[in-house]
Amino acid sequence: MIRGVLFFVIFYFSPVSVFGYRCDRRPYGATTQSTASDGRFRLTVVGAEGVYIPEQLYVVKIRTNDNEARFIYFIISAEGDMKPDPRNPRRLISHLAGEVRPQDFGTAKFSDRCPNSVEQVISNLKSSVEVYWQAPPSGNGCVTLRAMVAENDDLWFEDGPPLTQKLCEDSRQPDDVSPQLNYECSICDDAKYEISFRGIWSRNTHPLHFPENPKLPRYSSFVGASHAADYILWAPGTLASDGLKELAENADSSKLEAEIIEKIGDGIRTLIKGKGHGYRKMNRTSYSYFRADKANHLLSTVVAIYPSPDWFLGVARFELCLEDNTWLKERELNLYPWDAGTDSGVSYESPNIPTVPQDAVKRVQMSSYDRNSPFYETDMKDMLPFGKMQIKLVKTYHRNCEEAAEGETPGPDKDGDGEDRQEPEEPSRYQNSGNDGGENPIQPDPESQDNCPVSQWQPWDCEGKCVDGKREGYRRVDRFHIVNGVVVDDTKPSYKKLVPKECLNKYKMSSTEECTEDCSSDEERNTAVERRIGNPIAPGHPWVSKKRDLPKEIVSLE
CATH class of the missing domain: 2.60.40.4060 (Reeler domain)
Known part of the structure; x- marks a missing residue:
């Protein structure tokens, strides 16, 4: 017993x-x-x-x-x-x-x-x-x-x-995971963010069943929104909207953009849009800007991979307002494919097989036993990401808490500042796209080739005397070689060692043009000490100025 x-x-x-x-x-x-x-x-x-x-x-x-x-x-x-x-x-x-x-x-x-x-x-x-x-x-x-x-x-x-x-x-790294949702966000200041998407999907990174036609693979436009907690653009376990279905299946973002625009001011603060890239430009980075505030502190984004049954990349309900009620400073996320639940194909180029009834959004099936799947016996933790998204806080706009509590928020960003709503327009030939405080990322000149990229034209000051409120003279413009994403300053001794030989004489790198601008004698006095001689500054490099031979009364201003 x-x-x-x-x-x-x-x-x-x-x-x-x-x-x-x-x-x-x-x-x-x-x-x-x-x-x-x-x-x-x-x-x-x-x-x-x-x-x-x-x-x-x-x-x-x-x-x-x-x-x-x-x-x-x-x-x-x-x-x-x-x-x-x-x-x-x-x-x-x-x-x-x-x-x-x-x-x-x-x-x-x-x-x-x-x-x-x-x-x-x-x-x-x-x-x-x-x-x-x-x-x-x-x-x-x-x-x-x-x-x-x-x-x-x-x-x-x-x-x-x-x-x-x-x-x-979760088998992903902690930096790939969204912060915990903060339903009690109490930040008074608004925030402006830069968001970028860079594609990684290629024959080298994901060779299994990669499309044979090299001109076929592409990314759709990069679309998203900053929004409130009670709005869902997409989320695992939910049914994809008509707009998400169209984007995921056909890489067409127009219907999804319309769905977002319709909700601006009613749960959405900013429509986000960046350019989609295809043949020979798959790894180019798309940029956009958006704003967030106390009510609209979540971020959702989507970008389709094409061809595919209904697969897309993105983040859902990403929290920007941290638990200590500060804005997230910066985060880079690895992106892996999601299944929109609208097509039952198993490979990139599978025929159209509508899923009836429609299934919920979920991860694309990994470790598949189907040999036609590009993820046959492949675990997500052993797979390279299909893209990277970077979120970067650019600036904050001070607002007192009384205004925020009363709901006196700025108007919705449907037709507001272009830089906040979507990626800026294609820069002109002489637009300075240098990095001025982190808001204008350095982008290759669209005229340059991927294997020999150069920066966009960088203008120098208009040089000439100020006569009767007008300065007429000449302006020199330059552009610079880009190696591994970094601008190479041609005034440095290592210039020719860094730039591949086949790229050194491929493009015209400088030009001079006539210029006219308004000026004043006071402006001449105050800015003369800051004028520089020699070559202009390469984007991303420090400004080492040299003084001109100036009149004594101007030099004494220093």
Whole structure:
């Protein structure tokens, strides 16, 4: 008898029973079995779209899908996947599932009967409840979060997709993951961001089933929006809009842009658009600008890869307002393909196979067993990204908190500053696109070839005397070779060593033109000490000025 009791105690507290045991979550006093979920109640993990970041804290919610349903009892549990015990492979134990704990001890408490669970404190009618879940350390695989919801003692629901969420450890690097959503953003200042997209997809980086015709692959326009928390441009688990379907299948962004424009001022602050690139320009960078504010602090973007069934790259609901209520300074994200759920093709050039009924947006299937798939037996963590997106804070605009609280925000950026709404127009031949404070990225001259890129023309000052308010003279313009994305200053000794020989004499690199501009004698005095001689400055290089031989009264101004 004693031996039997000892056996029971050891069994009850063994790793299998503690971590793998499914408890009875039937409401106290219930005599009925659970009822299949009718979809009115849903379990969600905020900020975790099918994956979790190890050791990160998440908010888990039970909420109603209408404004009428209410519940009295609930239990939320976390369960880890089973694995063989390394000390005894014939026995199964559970991976760590993290920790579920109350957020408000007035509404939830640790469960007395279920491990790693919380339940209600009082039996009142509820429309929602929130608790915390601390994700487990790395290496623990997938975790299943389950909820039981009871309307009364006899009508209760558990499990099923609406009340169960299975999350697996995110295999990406932390810098590829969006920050936790900040629903309590309280930044008063507005922010201006530069956003860029650079394509990486090529025959060299992703050779399996890459299109044979080199002129066929391209990226669509880079489209997105800065928006409020209650707006969804796209998100995993949702159905793609008609605009996203058209972009993902045909690389046509016009319908999606129209959908965004229609919501500007009603959940959207800025329409984002950058140029799409194709043959011989796949790796060129597209730039755009946008603004964010206290109400519109999330970012969503999409860019299609073509040809493909319905695959696209992008980020959904990326948080710019950090937990300490400061604006995100800078982040570079690796982008991997998403499936819009509208076409069932398995390879880039698969025939059109509409998905009926339409499926939810999800990751393109990795580690596929289909040999026609470009991801045949390929894990995402072992795959190069298809593109990179960089987000960079350019400046902030001071606003006092009283104005922000009253909602006196600037007008929507539908037709506002062009630089905020979309990528600037193609620069003219003599436009200075140098880096003035980080707002104008250095871009290659469109006339130059990819294997020998040069900068756009850089104008020098108009040189000449100021006579009767007019300066008539000459202006010299120059452009510079670009090597590995960096402008090479031709005044440096290493100039000819850095620039490939075949590029040295390929283009005309300087020119002189007549110029006329307004001027004044005061302006002449104050700016004369700053005029320089010699060659103009290469973009991205420091300005080392030299003084002219100036009259003594001008030199004394220094």
